[in-house]
Amino acid sequence: MEEINKIITVKKGNRDYPESLSALEDAPETLYCIGNISLMKKTCIAVVGSRKCTEYGKQTAMNIGKTAAQNGIVTVSGMAKGIDSFAHIGALRNGGETIAVLGCGPDVCYPASNRSLYENIKEKGLIVSEIEPGKAPMPYMFPRRNRIVSGLSQAVVVAEAGTGSGALITAELAASQGREVFSVPGNISSFCSLGSNKLLMDGARPIAVIDDIFTELGIPLKSTPEEMETLGRDEAMVFEIVKANGETTVDFLCRKLQKDAFYINGIVGVLEIKGLVTYSFGKIFVAKF
Numbered sequence: 001m002e003e004i005n006k007i008i009t010v011k012k013g014n015r016d017y018p019e020s021l022s023a024l025e026d027a028p029e030t031l032y033c034i035g036n037i038s039l040m041k042k043t044c045i046a047v048v049g050s051r052k053c054t055e056y057g058k059q060t061a062m063n064i065g066k067t068a069a070q071n072g073i074v075t076v077s078g079m080a081k082g083i084d085s086f087a088h089i090g091a092l093r094n095g096g097e098t099i100a101v102l103g104c105g106p107d108v109c110y111p112a113s114n115r116s117l118y119e120n121i122k123e124k125g126l127i128v129s130e131i132e133p134g135k136a137p138m139p140y141m142f143p144r145r146n147r148i149v150s151g152l153s154q155a156v157v158v159a160e161a162g163t164g165s166g167a168l169i170t171a172e173l174a175a176s177q178g179r180e181v182f183s184v185p186g187n188i189s190s191f192c193s194l195g196s197n198k199l200l201m202d203g204a205r206p207i208a209v210i211d212d213i214f215t216e217l218g219i220p221l222k223s224t225p226e227e228m229e230t231l232g233r234d235e236a237m238v239f240e241i242v243k244a245n246g247e248t249t250v251d252f253l254c255r256k257l258q259k260d261a262f263y264i265n266g267i268v269g270v271l272e273i274k275g276l277v278t279y280s281f282g283k284i285f286v287a288k289f
Contacts, residue, residue, distance in 0.1 A: 005122070007106055007133055008033045016040075021151045024177060028130035028148060032106045035126035039097050044074040045213065046153035046174070048146075048167040049083025049160045054192050057083055057160030059273050060184050060210075062090030064157060067210050067275070069096020071221050076101065076153050078145065079114055079121070083159045083167070088117060088125075098125040099152060103145040104137035105129060128152075143169050150174035155217055157182045158204070161195035168195050171204065180217065182207050210275045230274070234259075238267050239276055239286075247283050 010016045010031040018040040021027050031040075047064050049057055065075045065087045075091040077084040079100035091098040100121045104110045106129040109118040121127055130148065131141060146169050150156050156174035158181070161167040171181050183204040186193025200206050207213060214221050231239065234257070241256060242248050253264045268284060271277040278285045 005034065005107070008037055010037060018152060020044075020153075021148065024147065024151050026147060027151070030130060032129050032131070032133055033126060034106050034122050035124075036097070037126060039074050039099055039126045040128070040152060042074045042097070043072075043219065044076045044099065044153045045217075046076040046149050046156040046170065047083065047087035047159055048077060048149065048156060048170045049158055049196070050162050050165040050167060050192060051080050051082035051084075052162070052192065053082045053086070053160050054187075054190060056186070056269070056273075057184075057192060058086045061086035061159040062093075063210050063273055063275070064159065064213065065090025065092075065096065065098070066094045067214070067221070069094035071214065071219065072096075073214070073219065074099055074125075076149055078103070078142075078149055079110075079117065080166075081111055081113070083161075085114060085117055087159070088121060092120055092124060100125070100127050101145050101149045101152070102127060102129040102131070102137075103141035105131050105133040105135040107133045108136060110137045142166060146170040147173045147177070150177055150179055153179060155180035155182060155213065157184070157207070157213055158196045158199055159184050160186055160192055161199075162192050163194045163198070165195050168199070171199055180205060182213055182216070208278045208280055209272060231271075235267050235270055238264070239271055242271075242277055242284050243286050247285050249282060249284065253284075 012029050016037050061083045068075045069091045075098045077087045088098045106127045109115050150173045158167050174181050181204045183196045183199040184207050186196050250264050
């Protein structure tokens with residue numbers, strides 16, 4: 001237990017200090033870390049979003065963390081409630097590695113409700129902060145920590161964000177740092193997606209399926225056919241129809257399965273999140289593994 005809680009101080013210029021951060025104009029002089037500091041030098045992607053998220057946002061964040069884990073990529077986020085937490089959980093549940101960048105001392109769990117996740121990350125990943133140990137969080141600390149989240153990462157993915165989300169600050173910082181910024185298209189009727197959809201209008205890269213993130217970054221992915229094992233009866237039927245036809249439409253699926261469009265759209269959405277199909281311009285295709 002003592003080893004797990006050990007705080008490691010990494011100063012700028014030290015061999016353990018990540019090059020991705022040292023290149024920043026406002027790089028932190030000191031990082032206070034608990035866990036595996038070597039993760040900061042691995043290929044990382046950041047997943048960020050709103051604290052209040054929908055089930056769609058939750059599943060998207062978890063599946064990005066999962067895909068990263070399955071391919072040896074480190075998931076970086078801020079351990080806040082909502083999207084941040086689900087991204088960390090998605091990585092950890094699939095045997096992956098994750099970095100939590102805090103807006104308080106590394107030995108302070110915030111929010112307190114994330115104690116179990118915090119302990120899990122300390123043991124299996126890395127806690128990082130530029131804030132001295134023992135320091136409680138203050139509002140000004142969170143926007144500053146966001147530059148570390150993006151600075152450690154090759155790209156930043158906004159899984160779901162409203163207009164006031166701090167994730168938009170992270171996306172802006174990422175762009176200024178020369179990082180790729182991706183945004184997941186969301187429901188145009190949902191306040192939870194207004195910010196992430198606005199990012200797409202402003203030039204962020206859209207994601208049709210989870211694999212797009214890694215493909216755009218030139219990161220080869222392992223095939224993940226095990227997703228098929230988790231499909232329900234109707235999900236499997238829809239997938240088989242799409243696969244047999246090469247491409248199809250919601251109308252065709254409605255007629256084929258005698259279901260309404262609302263139901264079919266829900267199934268297609270699940271298959272998209274699992275990375276099995278792509279839905280674009282009214283056409284549904286099998287995603288490339």
